[in-house]
Amino acid sequence: MACMSVLTRDEAQTRAQLLDVHRYTVALDLTTGDETFESLTVIRFAARTGADTFVELKPAELRSVVLDGENLDPGTLDDNRLPLKNLTAGEHELRITASMRYSRTGEGMHRFTDPADGETYVYTQMFMDDVQRVFAAFDQPDLKAVFELSVTAPEGWTVLANGITEHLGEGRWTAAPTPLISTYLVAVAAGPWHSVRTEHRDLPFGIHCRRSLAPHLDADADEILDVTRACFDRYHEKFEEPYPFDSYDQAFVPEFNAGAMENPGLVTFRDDFVYRSAVTDTERQTRAMVIAHEMAHMWFGDLVTLRWWDDIWLNESFAEYMGYQTTAEATRFTDSWTEFGVVRKAWGYDATSAPPPTPSPRRTSRIPPPRSSTSTASPTPRAPPRSASW
Ligand SMILES: [Zn+2]
The missing domain is CATH 1.10.390.10 (Neutral Protease Domain 2)
Structure with a gap:
């Protein structure tokens, strides 16, 4: 049975010395059924030297991984770690698409249907390492970045996020980019x-x-x-x-x-x-x-x-x-x-x-x-x- 790898302090220190993470652009689609949602993450970051590292993700299905325009093999995902081998010094763009599971445990993206009226609500709880249940991330508190979020939700829902949200029509929402924040502090709450x-x-x-x-x-x-x-x-x-x-x-x-x-x-x-x-x-x-x-x-x-x-x-x-x-x-x-x-x-x-x-x-x-x-x-x-x- 797979056991999710827990990031150690030494690993976090090594990765913080290597990476400067700039921006996450995250698109979530909450209209794909009761069990899973779609998650697209684009991470822009820089490596200070050439090295191996990894990004974390706990998908239901990892669909694609593209680093600087080159496809990587999704099959290399090991527990919750996707290796980024032979990363060169300089700027990079990592693009990951995956299907993610809703939770009923309050971890990651919790989904709840109200027995009182049948209405459904979802919300995130990312602390300490549960952002990985929602989108791919270099998940440690000292790798802060700007988060730019968009959400597709059922019609009639309101989407709340860290930044001010705007409804673009037909269930498509965007949130204003955040200042630099930690991965465990990103939040979305959607429902009527x-x-x-x-x-x-x-x-x-x-x-x-x-x-x-x-x-x-x-x-x-x-x-x-x-x-x-x-x-x-x-x-x-x-x-x-x-x-x-x-x-x-x-x-x-x-x-x-x-x-x-x-x-x-x-x-x-x-x-x-x-x-x-x-x-x-x-x-x-x-x-x-x-x-x-x-x-x-x-x-x-x-x-x-x-x-x-x-x-x-x-x-x-x-x-x-x-x-x-x-x-x-x-x-x-x-x-x-x-x-x-x-x-x-x-x-x-x-x-x-x-x-x-x-x-x-x-x-x-x-x-x-x-x-x-x-x-x-x-x-x-x-x-x-x-x-x-x-
Ligand atoms: Zn407190």
Whole structure:
């Protein structure tokens, strides 16, 4: 049985010294059936010296590989690694077409059909190495690039992405190119979303959920957007660095297997945060804190990014610190540190008293699920997470 090769830190360092990745042009076709979608990736990059290297991909079927106009043999794909042999120094263009599988595990491109109304939604979760389930990539956090995305979706769907999206007609969408970002931060969410849109500081802001939750999102839209605007303004005061992306969308997505994910310009949250019944103010405070935490990552995590995963502790700890602090400073939840002291601090004690993590970098939840009774879909155990990360 094939076991996907996990990139080691040494391999990542070697590849980062070799490559300068400029731009990914990615075209996804989401209209080809329930099981798979089509994925075309064009990667423009430079090699600093002549060397062998590889690009990662986990396709259902690898259709073609063209490097600088020359066909390579798709049969050379070994697990998730496609070798690029005898690469010469200088500029290159790699063009890969493949059919990719939708997932039902929250990894890569998750596909969900709502039992309430039969509507279908897809969204990505690329952390840590799941971009390879969606398109071909030199998949490590320090090989940042510009991502230019286009999507063909069923008619009636809305496509959200890191950059502002535009509908060209007949289900064809493009997203504005991103600034330099890491592969694990690319995001797409597509479906017949219910959206509440506004503008703040001349940037489009939106919140989105599946249609069947629309009344519940609408009921809380003012509160969610108030928290969003207040935190956004407070971060500008604190960081003195303009928000680095062109829009701020927050999508509450179904069957998300973590709590939330800080994709630049398109934060995803588990849709248990769209409350469907009366909740306590503590739960509303938790949601506000998660909004603030993810927004902190726009600067610390997304604009400035860890070189390798061993610095995730700093990425998450700082977002957590900023999240609680900014919630207390800028929103009506002025005593958010009490929750931290009662709940989150104990997770820290638990983590520091536990054995060190195993060497395997396989996934842990990016963010633990909310501790509300509405959280039923998560595979994460109820015990405090081993990782203190949110
Ligand atoms: Zn975080």
